[in-house]
Amino acid sequence: MFKQILVPVDGSDFATNAARKALVIAQKHDSKITLLHVVNHSQLFSMGSPQSLPVITDLMIEGVIKGAEKILEDTRQALGPSKVEIETKIEWGTPAQVIINLARNQACDLIVMGSRGLSKMSGLFLGSVSDRVTKIAPCPVMLIKE
Numbered sequence: 001m002f003k004q005i006l007v008p009v010d011g012s013d014f015a016t017n018a019a020r021k022a023l024v025i026a027q028k029h030d031s032k033i034t035l036l037h038v039v040n041h042s043q044l045f046s047m048g049s050p051q052s053l054p055v056i057t058d059l060m061i062e063g064v065i066k067g068a069e070k071i072l073e074d075t076r077q078a079l080g081p082s083k084v085e086i087e088t089k090i091e092w093g094t095p096a097q098v099i100i101n102l103a104r105n106q107a108c109d110l111i112v113m114g115s116r117g118l119s120k121m122s123g124l125f126l127g128s129v130s131d132r133v134t135k136i137a138p139c140p141v142m143l144i145k146e
């Protein structure tokens with residue numbers, strides 16, 4: 001039923017729990033999993049002082065890519081060994097938009113993601129990325145709330 005599961009991850013416990021849940025579903029349905037981290041362009045700008053904008057050095061880009069690779073690697077490690085095929089992907093852009101586009105282009109059957117992410121703002125039930133993805137995604141979205 002769920003052949004292709006997309007799991008967008010941001011390094012938060014919510015997203016790691018979402019990946020764990022996706023793995024359980026994938027084991028039952030013989031699905032493939034794509035772990036996706038989206039590098040938001042604004043992350044690069046936030047690294048420099050306002051005066052240095054819009055200068056983006058190779059070193060800054062390298063640092064951001066290393067950070068993205070670590071998020072994916074840590075999530076992969078948290079899942080442990082399994083027979084499920086797990087692909088990892090780094091994309092650039094606006095997270096919600098990239099997640100929706102990838103779900104469409106890869107014909108994903110299911111997106112499993114955290115209801116919240118890394119933001120420290122408490123009280124909200126949904127983060128901005130999960131809010132947007134649940135509204136616009138071309139497939140069912142499962143939100144993990146812990």
Ligand SMILES: Nc1ncnc2c1ncn2[C@@H]1O[C@H](COP(=O)(O)OP(=O)(O)OP(=O)(O)O)[C@@H](O)[C@H]1O
Pocket residue numbers: 007008009010012014015018036037038039040095112113114115116117118119120121126127128129130131
């Ligand atoms: N850059 C990203 N790349 C991939 N997935 C992401 C990214 N950011 C968020 N997500 C996914 O969206 C889920 C919800 O995160 P979201 O960013 O919406 O909440 P938040 O960080 O609590 O709030 P906000 O960022 O809106 O202030 C995460 O658990 C993760 O699954």
Ligand SMILES: [Mg+2]
Pocket residue numbers: 010117118119127129
């Ligand atoms: Mg966030």
